[in-house]
């Protein structure tokens with residue numbers, strides 16, 4: 606297949622799915638030794654959404670994906686590939702992407718999952734955009750879907766106040782000249798894996814009564830180490846991706862960061878010397894939804910009119926692995942798309 610020079614993938618549609626159940630800080634304070642004031646001050650979260658006991662990642666992901674497909678105005682048969690970024694797949698296999706492919710009858714689509722912690726969506730966007738740019742595929746669905754509540758230790762006040770459930774999805778298609786994903790930078794430091802992990806349930810430590818009793822099936826985190834890593838990773842990844850796109854921080858209209866902690870975003874803003882108005886924040890209402898947080902925030906930015914045609918947007922995330930990544934886009938309003 607002949608690849609047109611400079612073809613870029615652009616976001617043609619966005620969709621989200623947030624569970625109805627709202628868990629407030631006051632409610633959490635009845636479960637662990639914490640308070641609304643502490644969580645607001647140290648993290649910035651007021652409330653978060655929690656899935657029903659029966660809901661898995663594919664349930665939220667399929668709804669978000671269907672909405673993104675509808676927004677893009679493409680037919681189910683046109684979807685060539687589904688990539689799902691998740692740390693909380695329905696099952697270790699088959700892939701959650703295959704489950705969503707089946708639920709939405711995307712009969713012409715290949716499907717796979719991608720694990721890169723909270724950076725998963727940006728990694729999946731990078732992977733998906735390459736399929737479009739190469740000319741191999743024309744319509745790629747990228748989903749971030751998480752049900753973190755099921756791997757949360759609800760007696761650990763350092764983690765249970767942060768984590769939440771949700772899904773976001775985008776449809777990638779060829780962008781008009783000058784628009785779309787201009788550059789991506791990804792990185793990893795596996796030596797920091799111990800700072801954020803779910804130890805049991807894989808081939809290293811299969812579930813046993815002992816691992817369950819020790820709660821090794823739940824997420825474990827060294828909050829301070831992750832915090833130190835995040836305040837560096839967020840600005841550095843953004844700057845590196847901007848440089849790869851031949852742009853500077855002064856060109857950025859909006860940074861859509863992973864929604865982990867308001868203080869992490871404030872520290873990144875200081876390092877980047879950008880005003881807080883240039884950062885999309887909605888963690889106060891949704892907490893940390895891991896690989897779903899960037900598309901959920903992107904959707905809100907779009908809905909609230911914070912994205913204008915031609916804007917330079919940075920989608921930047923960091924997370925377990927340790928991993929980080931940033932994608933720089935020249936935003937093309939889906940309604941104004943010509944391709």
Ligand SMILES: CC(C)(COP(=O)(O)OP(=O)(O)OC[C@H]1O[C@@H](n2cnc3c(N)ncnc32)[C@H](O)[C@@H]1OP(=O)(O)O)[C@@H](O)C(=O)NCCC(=O)NCCS
Nearest residue numbers: 639640643647723762763766828829831832865866923924
């Ligand atoms: C977890 C995190 C919120 C803790 O905030 P912090 O300001 O670093 O808090 P510290 O760990 O220094 O603890 C300060 C005090 O608050 C207490 N504390 C911790 N969690 C608390 C809670 N939920 N409620 C009340 N007090 C709490 C600690 O026990 C400690 O008490 P002490 O001073 O008596 O020992 C913060 O480290 C963080 O956000 N880290 C990054 C986490 C993250 O983003 N993870 C996902 C990445 S993808």
